[in-house]
Amino acid sequence: MNKKFKYINIDLGIIEAKIPIIEIGKKNLKKSLAITCCIHGNETSSLYIIRNMLQNIKDNKLNGYVKIILISNPIAAFFNSRCSPKDIQDMNRVVPGNNNGTITERICRCILNEILSCDYYIDIHEWSLHSLLQGIIVENNSENIKKISSEMLTVFNPDIVTTLSSKYVHSMYGFLNERKNIPGFVIELSSDTIYDNIKEERVVKSLINVLRYLKISNQEEKIDKKNYVVIGDVNRYVAQKSGLFFPEKKVGDEIKKGEKIGFILDLDLETKEILYNEENTGLIIQLAMKKMINAGDLIYIVSKNEI
Ligand SMILES: [Zn+2]
Missing domain, CATH: 2.40.50.100 (RNA polymerase II/Efflux pump adaptor protein, barrel-sandwich hybrid domain)
Structure with missing residues (x-):
């Protein structure tokens, strides 16, 4: 597979934060998707999902580009905590961040810039309890962006879907969707997803089907489709x-x-x-x-x- 791995280094004075990034496919191909993991530093199940997905993507079916930001909040992840203990800021509430701000705000801006070069965006999170597989979108004034996001989510086929109001504009996904018109959605995994092969496989196959919907890949995975429940x-x-x-x-x-x-x-x-x-x-x-x-x-x- 055409796969590259790199670290982006962020100079924080006496320490440096490192953001590991995997890229598959070719950047110059039109269709590109960014995926973020670990915006909350302790939500690491997504990394196992990504590993499984990369093992199952067929190289010869790939005709687009995917950038996966593995550890989006390295300081929080180092402490295995949701937020960085340095400033206790939730990275998913300070978007677009600030190059001259707190540590979390600086890293946030760097992550945002990495995603901005892509056409679509998926942000993977994880509940601390056992839960239904949840997809989240935000309200968007653009009917077209909303339509593509909803279609991506329908292909992903979660158990439940929640539509958040525009007050979530300072989440990474909310900002990119509403302010930058990048379609996509948020995944909330159950805390037991990666301990249950059936649940893990379902998420992996559904993600591969989203790549197909976006014409990033021609690969199709069979899943048991059922209608999701809309949760208010x-x-x-x-x-x-x-x-x-x-x-x-x-x-x-x-x-x-x-x-x-x-x-x-x-x-x-x-x-x-x-x-x-x-x-x-x-x-x-x-x-x-x-x-x-x-x-x-x-x-x-x-x-x-x-x-
Ligand atoms: Zn989270």
Whole structure:
């Protein structure tokens, strides 16, 4: 495969940040896609997805160019944390960044410039809980950009789709989509995607099909197509105390109002607090697995719209 690897170095005074980038195909070919991973430094499942995708892309079917920015937030990734501990700024809220600003803002601007040379953009993230495969687009005044983004997302075939308002314009994807008219979408992976071959394969094949839609590749992968569910508002349930969480539902289950979702076992390891879905009937789109939880931890998210 025509594959290149390089680091882009960003001088930060007494240290240097390094951005690893893989490029496949030929740059001078018209169709180009940028993919970013690890804008949040601890969301590293995307790297395994990319590795799998690169192993499965057939070189002779490739007739475009893909630039993959593997570690978009190297300082945060070095600390295995969402944001850089240096300035605690969320890179996905400070776009377009600033060459003379904080460390996160400087790196952000560099990443933005790397993406700007491409025609399309996909940003891969990851939830901290088990979740449905989610695709996200933002509102865009250009009907054409919105149409291409939606079509890309339909080809990707996630379980659920959310359309964010233009207040997300300071996310990397929001800025590029709304201000720079670069079509694309955001992927939110489930935290268990890369521990489950079927889930991982589905994401990889769906990404290859997006390359086909964009005419970057002629390769087509067979997937079980099903219609995604559009998610509007959600209800989030946050733990009120410490204890052991025992889920009794699965991600993707519909849960009725008043139905049991699991329980929290007190640290006396005897007293149970049953958790009921207090709000409306909806789809469980995120759910914690068995683990020790603390007050303030997110346990589950249920869609507000009935399905
Ligand atoms: Zn993220």
